[in-house]
Amino acid sequence: MTYFLIAVLLVLMGLVAYSLIRGIVAFLKTTKIDLESGEAETVTEMQLLQNKAMFARIKYQALAIVVVAIILAVSR
DSSP states (O other), X not given: OHHHHHHHHHXXXXXXXXXXXXXXXXXXXXXXXXXXXXXXXXXXXXHHHHHHHHHHHHHHHHHHHHHHHHHHHHHO
């Protein structure tokens, strides 16, 4: 059981890193578009992608915390 939970935890950690990188890339694209246009207009599509990626990161982090709590409860 513990080995399975550790594997699930590793997958969740990978998903956290992936969604974090996606959010940062979307942020950088939005900033680049703003700088090139010379105006403070932002692209809503990139903002939505950025928000979606960061919400996914928070969700995966919460799931990882739950798995760690379960591992700690099982190991006692």
